[in-house]
Amino acid sequence: QKEVEQDPGPLSVPEGAIVSLNCTYSNSAFQYFMWYRQYSRKGPELLMYTYSSGNKEDGRFTAQVDKSSKYISLFIRDSQPSDSATYLCAMSATGGSYIPTFGRGTSLIVHP
Amino acid sequence: DVKVTQSSRYLVKRTGEKVFLECVQDMDHENMFWYRQDPGLGLRLIYFSYDVKMKEKGDIPEGYSVSREKKERFSLILESASTNQTSMYLCASSSHYQTGEGTGAFFGQGTRLTVV
Numbered sequence: 001q002k003e004v005e006q007d008p009g010p011l012s013v014p015e016g017a018i019v020s021l022n023c024t025y026s027n028s029a030f031q032y033f034m035w036y037r038q039y040s041r042k043g044p045e046l047l048m049y050t051y052s053s054g055n056k057e058d059g060r061f062t063a064q065v066d067k068s069s070k071y072i073s074l075f076i077r078d079s080q081p082s083d084s085a086t087y088l089c090a091m092s093a094t095g096g097s098y099i100p101t102f103g104r105g106t107s108l109i110v111h112p
Numbered sequence: 113d114v115k116v117t118q119s120s121r122y123l124v125k126r127t128g129e130k131v132f133l134e135c136v137q138d139m140d141h142e143n144m145f146w147y148r149q150d151p152g153l154g155l156r157l158i159y160f161s162y163d164v165k166m167k168e169k170g171d172i173p174e175g176y177s178v179s180r181e182k183k184e185r186f187s188l189i190l191e192s193a194s195t196n197q198t199s200m201y202l203c204a205s206s207s208h209y210q211t212g213e214g215t216g217a218f219f220g221q222g223t224r225l226t227v228v
Contacts, residue, residue, distance in 0.1 A: 008152070034216045043116075043202055043219035044155075051215070088155070090217070098143065098206055100217050104154030 003027050006089055006103030015112050019076040023089035023103045026070065030091040033065050034100065035074045038086045047087075048074070079110045115139070118203050118220035125227050131190040133223055135203030142208045144186035145170075145217065146178060148199040155202065161186055162208070193227045200224050 157170030
């Protein structure tokens with residue numbers, strides 16, 4: 001079992017839909033949780049991060065962490081075609097070198 | 113803004129060549145990483161470095177070496193390129209101190225290497 005599991009998709013939704021992207025993990029030491037967006041043929045860009053449990057909102061994006069269930073989510077409201085990309089979750093533990101562990105990414109397609 | 117710059121976007125090399133991929137970051141980050149990304153396999157860590165001249169093997173170090181002579185620069189070396197090293201290579205950097213806006217790893221734009 002991989003430390004971080006993420007459904008690869010693709011997930012195809014109509015413009016304006018609410019999108020839910022999820023990851024599960026097994027390492028209870030993870031404290032930092034991140035979401036990256038990667039457009040085709042580009043490097044991943046950091047979208048959001050959350051420390052420990054709780055929610056964080058940034059515009060149309062909301063990140064949720066449920067440490068008791070070892071489950072994190074990224075919600076995208078009013079999705080746009082420009083949101084079409086691969087979304088990778090990542091997490092790291094405190095201490096050490098904060099080496100992130102990545103999920104394999106979920107491909108999202110928002111069609112007009 | 114954090115900037116991580118990789119020297120080339122696209123490279124085509126011949127089998128057996130020695131290949132150098134260069135990465136520079138401007139945020140004074142302690143950690144630097146090299147990943148390769150292949151369809152269906154996600155990001156796989158090749159090597160990382162947490163300080164100048166320090167390096168640690170990642171998940172798939174075979175066939176690769178690295179060099180970190182200066183804090184801002186991390187080089188990936190393919191000693192003798194092979195066709196199975198055709199891939200997207202991504203460099204990243206991060207701070208030891210994961211607080212606030214400093215949290216997370218920041219990536220370069222990637223180098224798509226083709227070995228023929």
